[in-house]
Amino acid sequence: MSIERISTEGLSGMRELAEAGLPPLPEALRSRLAECRTLPSLPASAARIIAIARSSDPRLADYARTIEQDPALTMRLLGMANSTFYSRGGNPVTTSLDALSRIGLDATLAVVLSFGLPRASSDQSLDHEYLCQRAILAASAVQELAQHLCPHDAPQLFTSALLQDIGILAFEALDGEAYTSAIPDLRQHQKLSEVEQARYGCDHALVGAWLAASWGVPTTIASGIIDSHGALEDGDARKLCLRLSCRIAECWLATDSASAFSSLLRQLTSVASLDIVMLMNVMQELQHRLPSLSRLFEITCPPAVDSTHLLAEAKELLFEQNLRMTIRLAEQQRELEALHASHVVLDEQHRTDHLTQLVNRPWLEKRLAQYFDCAKVAQQPLSVMFIDLDHFKRINDRFGHRFGDEVLIHFAAALNNMVRESDIAGRYGGEEFLVIMPNTDRRQASILADRIREYLAKQPLAQADGKPLHVTASIGIADLEDGEFENAAALVDAADHAMYGIKHGGRDGVGHYEEPGPGE
Missing domain, CATH: 1.10.3210.10 (Hypothetical protein af1432)
Structure with missing residues (x-):
């Protein structure tokens, strides 16, 4: 059967075709x-x-x-x-x-x-x-x-x-x-x-x-x-x-x-x-x-x-593809582990005091705010301990700052060994240290304070001119039950206030925060 055809007469209407958006000839x-x-x-x-x-x-x-x-x-x-x-x-x-x-x-x-x-x-x-x-x-x-x-x-x-x-x-x-x-x-x-x-x-x-x-x-x-x-x-x-x-x-x-x-x-x-x-x-x-x-x-x-040949070839390539995928997944896993390890190191550097290797003040304040809110909601005890090494300025002035750094390092190591796993000990600034003690009341906090004083009395923190150097500490403790604290910073201020009470009373002691009376 013949089929009637219509001739295109060349690529007619080139101007109209140009509007089609095709690349030009x-x-x-x-x-x-x-x-x-x-x-x-x-x-x-x-x-x-x-x-x-x-x-x-x-x-x-x-x-x-x-x-x-x-x-x-x-x-x-x-x-x-x-x-x-x-x-x-x-x-x-x-x-x-x-x-x-x-x-x-x-x-x-x-x-x-x-x-x-x-x-x-x-x-x-x-x-x-x-x-x-x-x-x-x-x-x-x-x-x-x-x-x-x-x-x-x-x-x-x-x-x-x-x-x-x-x-x-x-x-x-x-x-x-x-x-x-x-x-x-x-x-x-x-x-x-x-x-x-x-x-x-x-x-x-x-x-x-x-x-x-x-x-x-x-x-x-x-x-x-x-x-x-x-x-x-x-x-x-x-x-x-x-x-x-x-x-x-x-x-x-x-x-x-x-x-x-x-x-x-x-x-x-x-x-x-x-x-x-x-x-x-x-x-x-x-x-x-x-x-x-x-x-x-x-x-x-x-x-x-030849479907048999094709299937055999496909099976071989599928095995190779799976093998490459397994290798690629293993490489990605190693990269993820290395990245995680890098993040851990960076996180550790971000929250660690470079001298004492305890946590630093920003991290202490961040974690204390979290513990404070949780303790308030759960109605659980929470205590903080503020520690100030006595006469530390004299040590720096007499023996130099490098010697003073050695004292801080030794005290930090001792403090870190004495706190519980649930506690967080950190350097607050200078010769000041803070310990966060979740689920701990003032009586339990006093036990740690006494251990710190006993350790300092028995163990020198450095050797000065061939003689052991003993350092004392003024310690203030504030318990969540000691007052109506609006936030974590107020709890730290309370412990700091208790510590200064010991300083003014002659140093080398432990003080507990007391809520001021109506007339005080």
């Missing part, structure tokens, strides 16, 4: 394409379908009536709607309207545009059957991949992959044998693009996008034709699906498909968003669909691939 090539009268064209019915799609108020009934005027288009649409991919076990559809409702407008457009694919002929220098097989393979592969990575984009990606190589047909129409004799074998797709870039200033992907735009296809589909040729990389699921589908089609039709797929699978190990198991499922589903798709699009069915 080289000027010399653009002019030649605009004058070419033999560029690939669509059947008249397909052109009318696209016109309906571009109208302001397209309706399914309008599509159905137009499709039914073309028996070949109607049969292909029904075949697509009743395929395994779309029917999902449902009842077969028998009308164009039902088929449209089942597969949607994007898939319908793909069926329409499939009539722009080449047909095999004995007098053609290009292998049109290979191009058609490659288009169907890529379109089917991208549809399966998109179901996993970007389901909503699957219909438009199918159409972009289907039309990815129509630019080759445009170059053939433009230059005939001069083009076909200059390019390498079609199976060497990367080299083909390089030759086209050198000869025309762009490759067939860009020309194909402009040709599709001249047919009236949506810009997203035309842009997808350009995106189908590029590196495999993460970051954009649409581009990844398109580019991988092209690689799958190339490998499928390669002379040594097993080696080609083996090489491709190894390239994909660096693409984090791709899972080898998912990819094998896609390949198996593709192999299952190919015979029916070939009949639908009236092409010779591509040969089956």
Whole structure:
């Protein structure tokens, strides 16, 4: 049956097409394409379908009536709607309207545009059957991949992959044998693009996008034709699906498909968003669909691939991928542990007094505020002890600050050994020290104070001029029960006040805070 076709008369309306947002064609090539009268064209019915799609108020009934005027288009649409991919076990559809409702407008457009694919002929220098097989393979592969990575984009990606190589047909129409004799074998797709870039200033992907735009296809589909040729990389699921589908089609039709797929699978190990198991499922589903798709699009069915070899290769790569992941996880764990250790060190430095190695005043005040609030809420005892080493200025003046530092270091070490694990001892400033004692009343706090005084009486903190140097301390204790304290700072002031009472009374003693009477 002959099919009425509408000529595009070159890439007409170039000014209007420029508004599509596609990268520009080289000027010399653009002019030649605009004058070419033999560029690939669509059947008249397909052109009318696209016109309906571009109208302001397209309706399914309008599509159905137009499709039914073309028996070949109607049969292909029904075949697509009743395929395994779309029917999902449902009842077969028998009308164009039902088929449209089942597969949607994007898939319908793909069926329409499939009539722009080449047909095999004995007098053609290009292998049109290979191009058609490659288009169907890529379109089917991208549809399966998109179901996993970007389901909503699957219909438009199918159409972009289907039309990815129509630019080759445009170059053939433009230059005939001069083009076909200059390019390498079609199976060497990367080299083909390089030759086209050198000869025309762009490759067939860009020309194909402009040709599709001249047919009236949506810009997203035309842009997808350009995106189908590029590196495999993460970051954009649409581009990844398109580019991988092209690689799958190339490998499928390669002379040594097993080696080609083996090489491709190894390239994909660096693409984090791709899972080898998912990819094998896609390949198996593709192999299952190919015979029916070939009949639908009236092409010779591509040969089956060696699934046994592919599965063995995939298992080996899956093992390697898991091994790399295990190593990467172990490295990340080591990095996390090192980072945690670094944070521990920084935290320790942040809260530690560099001289005595006890906690510093900011940390003491922060923790005391927490303990104070908890004790208030839980109605539990809390005591603080304020310690001031007596006559410390005389020690510094007589023996020097370095000697005084030694005294502070020795006292801090002794204090740290005497407090309980639940207590927090820190340097408050100069020769002043503070001990926070949770769940401790004044009687229990006095026990620690007496131990400190006994230790200082028996143990010298340094040797001065060959003689032991004993130091005494004035100690003040404040218990949460000793008064109505508004905050933690007030509790520290109370302990400090009790300590100064000992200082004024002659030093070397322990004092407890007493709430002033009404007249005091």
